[in-house]
Amino acid sequence: MAEHLGLSEAISRYVQDGDTVALEGFTHLIPFAAGHEIIRQQKRDLTVSRMTPDLIYDQLIGAGCVRKLLFSWGGNPGVGSLYRFRDAVENGWPVPLELEEHSHAGLTNRYVAGASGMPFTVMKGYLGNSLGEIASHVRFLDCPFTGETVAAVRALNPDTGILHAQRADRAGNVQLWGISGVFREVAMASGRVIVTVEEVVDVLDRRPGDFVMPSMAVTAVCEVPQGARPSYVQDYYERDNDLYRKWPEMSRDRDTFLAWLDESVMGA
Amino acid sequence: MPTWAADEIMSVVAARLLRDGMSCFVGIGIPSTVANLARNTHAPNLFLIYEAGALGAKPYRLPLSIGDGELAVTADSVVSVPEIFNYWLQGGHIDVGYLSAAQIDRFGNLNTTVIGPDYHDPKVRLPGAGGAPEIAAHCHEVTVIMRHARRAFVPRVDFVTSVGLGPEPDTRSRLGFRGAGPIKVITDLGILRPDPQDNELTLVAIHPGVEVRDVQDRTQWPLRVAPSLEVTNAPTSEELAALRDLKNRS
Structure with missing residues (x-):
């Protein structure tokens, strides 16, 4: 049965230094708030897996949380490079990054x-x-x-899978619709599963094409409205394409990135 | 003087090759432009599949990323990523896929991973494979769309991200790939297709205003020219209007 927890409590309990962690979500439902909490708690030596590292892993890498990256496409879609990822691979900054590459x-x-x-x-x-x-x-x-x-x-069995969805009920059943990516696979492969949701409701009214991940397959549910920004949540908010387009200039230079990190993540 | 840009002639020529009712595996960028241009003109019933899970997507605007909401809400169905790759692609349900690359070689092998001889110490680190190896392996055929630059058209790619036609006629069938592979390469200068004798990519058409020598100069291997070399029809004003309208919406 899933337990309702605050995000900082869930990350502190279920993500330890050295763990293998998968924060997934394919363009849609990327758990940015959980990623930022990992940065704030200064977790270290993580092995992280994601099909597309996206901005979320660029940020974790630039913040020094990651020792090893498992990935299958390492760019900023439609925009270009991920500069924190490249700086870590090419120059070992802020720490060397080992790659394990896939399709x-x-x-x-x-x-x-x-x-x-x-x-x-x-x-x-x-x-x-x-x-x-x-x-x-x-x-x-x-x-x-x-x-x-x-x-x-x-086989890949992450210690902790971290995912985002639209809603959960009080019992911790999680409801998702739209592009689901590898949500079910990560949830079922991981030792522990944290799901951040836009809202917790009394009754999950069903939607066409949705699915419900039963509470028994989830370890912790955290109510985090806006928790997937700047990615999007279908029927809640749109993708912040402007931020994705601006990310190269926000992240190409180390000092600019660190200033952003201090202001937008550490100070939040 | 041509009144179209390099990306425009590539998009128009590639869109003409699509027949109504085909199923297309579509990536972001020019492939998405091509497929939606064809859908908005002569092929309204194209079935578009995007790797994030959208089946039968009908976007009004071109998506910036592969999992944009526009794709999901206009799709006939949305399925998981394992279903897309294992059932739809590997299962052999896709007629045509599109690929581009930083390097292509004379047998159509494609590199989107690293430039340089040493994988562990690359000169340039590229984004990587994504869905490309499966598109190359499993679509019934693949159209490659890329700008014709000398550094990109190389005798042998530094890293084979996606398998082309192989030096042997049976390279693909020995690997168990049912698809024909990259049998059309559309560039801003012309069209290359494999020689039926030995699979080497050969120039079969040039775009209006292009000289054969321009194409050979921008190809690092000695590019063969088909005896029946054709000149592609210039983009019509209707084609360019439809293309620019699609771009302006997005």
Whole structure:
């Protein structure tokens, strides 16, 4: 059963230095408020996984929380580079960053295997490319039925999965609609699950295309209105595309980034 | 003097190749422009799939990012990311996918990962794979759209992010890929297609006003020219108006 907690209590209890943490959400429902709380609590040496690091991991990396990044597409979509990510990779600032690189399907399937309680799952996309050669989480094996070669990808079970959704009820059932990304896979693969929500309501009135993650699959629910800004929450608020476009100039220079961090995250 | 920009002729030429009713796997940027231009002109029933989970998206504005709300609310259905990659792509339901890259080689291998010989110490760190390896492997065919620059058209890519046509005729079938791979490459200078004999990308068409020598100068391998070299039809005023209208909305 999920427990209703304040965000700072949930992060302090369920994210420890050195943990593997997945903060997911595909463009939609990115748990920025939880990421900022991790920065405020100065967690260190985290291994973080996300398909698209996005601004949220650029910020965690620039704040020195991250030792290792698992990812599958490391840009600012439609805009360009992530400069804190690049500075950490190219110059080791503020701390060296180890990369473990995937394709979208590869990282997705690692969550699928983890959620399924399997040591690995199989796919084809790594056959014949350089990623399949360099990645330590990819191996090749022959299908026992047909003999064809397939790529095996190792299961990923984060210590803590952190996700955002529209609503929860008092019992901690979580309701989400719109683009769901890998919400279910991360929730089911992770040892502990923190879900931040826009609002807690008495009754979850159902929506077309929604799903409800039962309370028993969730560790903590935190009511954090606006908790996904500057990403978006369908039927609550739109993506702040202007901020995404401005992020390069806010983050390219270390001092400018640190000033932003002090004012907008540490001081918040 | 041409009255269109480089991105405009690439978008118009690529959009013409789409037939109504096809299913298209669409990325952000020019691919999204191409697919929606075709949908707004000659192919109103194109089925657009965006990797964040939108099936049958019909955006009015072009999205900035792959998971924009505009895609979800106009879609026939929204599914999870594992469903998109495992069922829709790997399952073989997509007719055409679009890719671009920092490097393409003579066999259509694509690099969006690193520039330089050493992966661990790259000259340039690029965004990485995203959905590209699966698009290249599993769509029935792939159209590559990219600007024709000498540093981008290389004999051999530094890193194979997405598998092209291979030096051997059976490279793809030995890998178990059912799709034909990148069989059309559309640039701002012309169109390249693989030679049926050995899969090497060959110039089959040039855009109006372009000389063959311009294309060869901007290609690092000795680019072959098809004996039946064609000149593409210039973008019509209707095509350019539809394209500019779509851009202005977005």
